[in-house]
């Protein structure tokens with residue numbers, strides 16, 4: 001199992017969420033965050049204006065998936081989060097040791113289904 005953490009532009013959230021639901025991810029956690037990439041202190045556009053701030057509002061999406069769903073999930077995020085401009089975001093991937101559904105006690109991939 002893998003955890004995908006994607007930091008994306010807030011403007012891309014609605015379309016990406018819809019696309020992820022279409023490929024039937026089993027759960028999603030969304031957090032509003034602030035952050036910056038390597039253009040720290042450089043210009044970026046936010047809601048049409050040039051911003052020279054260290055951090056900008058971003059959205060973090062966390063999805064835990066079975067390995068077999070990895071490629072399509074990543075491809076969907078890239079397709080719907082990309083505008084082609086700096087600041088489109090990043091995807092961090094890690095391995096998940098265990099998942100437990102609290103209600104039933106199911107573990108592992110059974111807890112994801």
Ligand SMILES: Nc1ncnc2c1ncn2[C@@H]1O[C@H](COP(=O)(O)OP(=O)(O)OP(=O)(O)O)[C@@H](O)[C@H]1O
Nearest residue numbers: 007034035036037038039058085086087088089090
């Ligand atoms: N190395 C990192 N560690 C943690 N968070 C990061 C890292 N790089 C980017 N982020 C997060 O991702 C958001 C978007 O980063 P961003 O897309 O600007 O990355 P970048 O490397 O500067 O790429 P680009 O050149 O396309 O702008 C940042 O605001 C930050 O929240």
Ligand SMILES: [Mg+2]
Nearest residue numbers: 037038039087
């Ligand atoms: Mg950047």
